[in-house]
């Protein structure tokens with residue numbers, strides 16, 4: 468994996484520092500682990516000696532070797548000695564699924580370690596940096612820290628709040644409709660956009676929808692990928708928020724629950740009725756995990772969704788894709804639980820009878836200044852559609 472002679476810091480055309488140049492490369496590498504390493508963070512490592520990259524590695528798969536270990540094997544035993552290591556996250560100092568990376572570095576003695584950011588994980592939290600310093604290795608912290616934080620924002624959110632990174636996704640027409648007034652929404656976006664959504668699903672821990680979307684569309688919510696795309700795909704849990712337990716036992720979700728997990732989040736109130744108790748038993752017999760929430764929780768839409776997300780995070784869920792519909796998205800936005808938006812706009816117009824808009828909600832906003840804003844966003848063409856991907860500036 469080592470790069471050839473032309474890969475030196477001198478190749479960088481901009482005016483950024485040499486440290487920033489190599490750290491940027493380590494961050495690019497780290498991103499390769501997206502959707503494969505969670506609930507771990509994405510980490511990249513670049514080894515530089517005399518101005519040349521002599522080895523690199525990234526954390527590729529949950530439970531697999533860390534970036535520093537892969538970089539070590541990439542450049543060979545002698546190459547750490549006296550080199551500078553660029554790592555996007557503090558090297559670990561504890562025994563997890565693998566031994567501490569800090570010990571590997573201390574054994575093989577790089578002269579300097581540049582770290583983008585400290586790891587807030589409680590078993591590390593500065594101890595890795597301290598261990599290196601105590602062993603006489605120079606450590607610099609904070610190079611491209613903002614970029615490193617943005618890269619691992621989902622990991623940082625779960626560690627810091629106990630909630631997963633929540634992505635709201637919808638497809639709409641040019642005039643802002645997500646379904647006709649009769650509820651038809653197949654297909655608003657084009658084939659290329661839909662392929663992209665399947666790739667997105669393959670990087671998620673959970674995909675969440677409202678019960679009305681299940682009733683209207685009977686979706687599968689699985690990642691259906693091309694032959695060469697599926698090797699490292701995640702298998703997301705399919706979550707339905709359904710306080711009145713309306714999900715049909717004959718739906719695609721229920722009938723495939725033994726192959727791909729389905730969790731139904733409902734209210735304890737369904738147990739008050741014999742029909743509710745029977746349905747619940749039927750769902751459990753089909754392999755569905757049913758969670759019952761006390762009515763004090765389920766009666767408040769925001770509290771209910773927050774607790775649903777907390778259950779997902781408690782089981783290691785870092786990224787959750789919410790695929791609608793408008794009522795659930797509205798509740799999530801109103802509760803400040805959305806972190807990112809993925810919106811596909813198709814060159815179609817439904818007009819007056821266009822029906823549903825993507826985000827419902829009770830709160831009346833009287834002026835544009837009250838709108839929910841993005842702190843960053845990128846637009847791109849996907850086939851005939853336009854795709855917006857942005858992170859919210861307002862967090863709950």
Ligand SMILES: NC(=O)c1ccc[n+]([C@@H]2O[C@H](COP(=O)([O-])OP(=O)(O)OC[C@H]3O[C@@H](n4cnc5c(N)ncnc54)[C@H](OP(=O)(O)O)[C@@H]3O)[C@@H](O)[C@H]2O)c1
Nearest residue numbers: 637638645677678679680710711768791792793794795798
């Ligand atoms: N174009 C697209 O991208 C797209 C994507 C998805 C859906 N859709 C369309 O959207 C339509 C369905 O949307 P919808 O707005 O009617 O329903 P929805 O948001 O899919 O589901 C709403 C239901 O979810 C349950 N729910 C549970 N917790 C909730 C909470 N905290 N806040 C709000 N609802 C909660 C409620 O039933 P309980 O009170 O019983 O829990 C509620 O009736 C369908 O026509 C579908 O085709 C389009």
